[in-house]
Amino acid sequence: MSKTGMGMGLLGLSTAEEDIYRHFLRNPNTSADDIHLRIHSAKDTVHAALDRLHGLGLLRRTDAGDVTPADPETAVDRLTDLRLRELHHELQQVTQSRRLIAELRAEQGLRAPAPKGVERMEDLAQIRDRIDDLAFFAREEILSVEPYTALTQENIDHARPLDARCLRRGVTIRNVVLKEALGHPPTVAYLRELTAQGARIRVAPDISERILVYDRHTALVPADPDDTSRGALVAREAGLVANILALFEKIWDQATDLTALIEESAEGAAGLSAVEQSVLESMCRVGKDEIGARDLGISVRTYRRHVADLLRVLNASSRAHAALLARERGWI
Secondary structure (H helix, E strand, O other): OOOOOOOHHHHOOOHHHHHHHHHHHHOOOEOOOOHHHHOOOOHHHHHHHHHHHHHHOOEEEOOOOOEEEOOHHHHHHHHHHHHHHHHHHHHHHHHHHHHHHHHHHHHHOOOOOOOOOEEEEOOHHHHHHHHHHHHHHOOOEEEEEEOOOOOOHHHHHHHHHHHHHHHHOOOEEEEEEEHHHHHOHHHHHHHHHHHHOOOEEEEEOOOOOOEEEEOOOEEEEEOOOOOHHHOEEEEOOHHHHHHHHHHHHHHHHHOEEHHHHHHHHHHHHHHOOHHHHHHHHHHHHOOOHHHHHHHHOOOHHHHHHHHHHHHHHHOOOOHHHHHHHHHHOOOO
8 A cells, every 4th residue: 555545456456466566666677486475475366466467568578587567657547547448338337227217117107207308508617517428428429510719728638638538449539620720829739639649620611500419319509509608408309419410510521621721731831932931931020011021122012912912822810810820831
């Protein structure tokens, strides 16, 4: 047991397994031949514990035949993920026990009441908790349309472990975001991170819908599309969910793949002339047109014409926005 009183049993290790792992943390690259004597346990128990620790990746053998332990952070992360998967499976079985209600009512000769098809939630903290729960219990697919223009670091830090765990256990994630969000580097970086992990993300130039669908049987939409602070509707009625799914697929089909869009934008830089490239770099570095034009040896009027062309090519609303997009696309 650790000095804090919290052992690794909480993460699924037996006492012998924890003792062995801790022994090799203190004595890395040593032999396992007499480990049963050191932890005062039977040989059979120790051999079984060693096999499981090797299988979990918490121990590995060196070329010399000695044993070395995994880094504690790696070990705890692996055990945590394993334990969460086990708990996820157990909780799924527990929630399925609701089906017993109909059977038990049948024993009474009573009919089970029809399940409610739509639930309204108005408390924002409760809505966030429900979204987290639905993501945790998702087994096959999470679909979303999210018209945000930027994600805060708090948003990203909250979403990252949930999204990563879903993708690790094989849940398909398809997400449509607003094109304007590509002007926010932290948001783009996180979207690319998700894509690298297997998520499929598309971009639409003009979306206002907010949609979340889990495993094609539970959907969340705003109670008032014009005012998301008024709560959300949780729909499970098959016909209603089917219509929401159809709307999602329509938006998805009309959106552009994020990776293709980024690659296309990067390739676009090659189409700039030498002067345009110089103006772009100057525009991002110099505050006044007169200074930029003088540095490049062109007239202020010509300089400003190139700036206007660059704003149009980048689809930027301002020079600051253009500089942000150019950096994100690797043009400068």
